[in-house]
Amino acid sequence: MHLDELEEGALYGDGNQWSRGPVIGKSGYAVVFVATLNKYKRRRTIANRLRPVMAVKSSGTTSGDGGEPAYNLLLEYPSGGTLEDLIARSGGIGLPENDVWRYTKSLLLGLVHLHDHGYVHRNLKPNNVVLLRYSSTEFIAKIGNYESVVKIEKLKKTLWRPYSRTGVDYLSPEAFSGGNQGHAADVWAVGCIVYEMLTGKSVWEGREEVEIRAELRNMKKGRGRINFNPNGVSENGKEFLKGCFETEAKSRWTAERLLRLPFLASTSS
Structure with a gap:
């Protein structure tokens, strides 16, 4: 990832069950990243309903360093682009x-x-x-x-x-x-x-x-x-x-x- 993408990823942080990857898109109010599940196992948990690779659309500020909430929307990964x-x-x-x-x-x-x-x-x-x-x-x-x-x-x-x-x-x-x-x-x-x-x-x-x-x-x-x-x-x-x-x-x-x-x-x- 480029330096600015790393900084944006650090700003938003990761989820409890997934990690944030490269930026794949931006809009007026949010940034879209690749997201991967930390552990993908076939068990009856919320993680079982998520795919190994997804897209996550995020806005707000970091919940890690700043202590303020980030809003993350998990989406299907558009492997074909736009x-x-x-x-x-x-x-x-x-x-x-x-x-x-x-x-x-x-x-x-x-x-x-x-x-x-x-x-x-x-x-x-x-x-x-x-x-x-x-x-x-x-x-x-x-x-x-x-x-x-x-x-x-x-x-x-x-x-x-x-x-x-x-x-x-x-x-x-x-x-x-x-x-x-x-x-x-x-x-x-x-x-x-x-x-x-x-x-x-x-x-x-x-x-x-x-x-x-x-x-x-x-x-x-x-x-x-x-x-x-x-x-x-x-x-x-x-x-x-x-x-x-x-x-x-x-x-x-x-x-x-x-x-x-x-x-x-x-x-x-």
């Missing part, structure tokens, strides 16, 4: 479409579950989608980083600022303009993620932030659209992107409707 890592390794070409739709289906299943329980994620992007081993050769995508998740009822009562922690690259027109960032905004972000998986490039490739802001503003006024017709993408892919990139939130397809597309309905994972 979608951002995977897309970067494609070298700007994109992923095979079969892989894209497999990851997309598992992503949408998670989003439907979240939406059905009345929540909005508000920070979907490739770096917040982790890849967990599904079989000896395949990974499954899962939504991560729930720090920005909020109940939809709260959104309806609150006037949100035009920008969110998701950044303008994944921000929908209605969220950009100060409207409520509801379920439809999550679907827009899914479209941006799928576009990146298919092409290896951002929807806004080559555009400066000031240009992106201007374009989102125009979309909110009913002018302009995202190019959801990239070269080399199948008709099924184009249909999916069209549903995600409807500029009006009320016309945008829901995650559940996207799952019913013929190609996604035929995938096994």
Whole structure:
């Protein structure tokens, strides 16, 4: 580990049954480390329900040196990294479409579950989608980083600022303009993620932030659209992107409707 990672690990300390390893990720309020069980035995204790290798997301201050509590959330270890890592390794070409739709289906299943329980994620992007081993050769995508998740009822009562922690690259027109960032905004972000998986490039490739802001503003006024017709993408892919990139939130397809597309309905994972 680098010196700064060692210092962060010392700050948070270890658990009673596990030891902290290298840093594998950071968010606005927490640091994520590898964690390994000190003793992995088949016995009827809490340790028996934990895996030998996990991820631990920590915030707060150390419980060792400072005597103040640290908050540790034990998670599945994302051995495949994140979608951002995977897309970067494609070298700007994109992923095979079969892989894209497999990851997309598992992503949408998670989003439907979240939406059905009345929540909005508000920070979907490739770096917040982790890849967990599904079989000896395949990974499954899962939504991560729930720090920005909020109940939809709260959104309806609150006037949100035009920008969110998701950044303008994944921000929908209605969220950009100060409207409520509801379920439809999550679907827009899914479209941006799928576009990146298919092409290896951002929807806004080559555009400066000031240009992106201007374009989102125009979309909110009913002018302009995202190019959801990239070269080399199948008709099924184009249909999916069209549903995600409807500029009006009320016309945008829901995650559940996207799952019913013929190609996604035929995938096994």
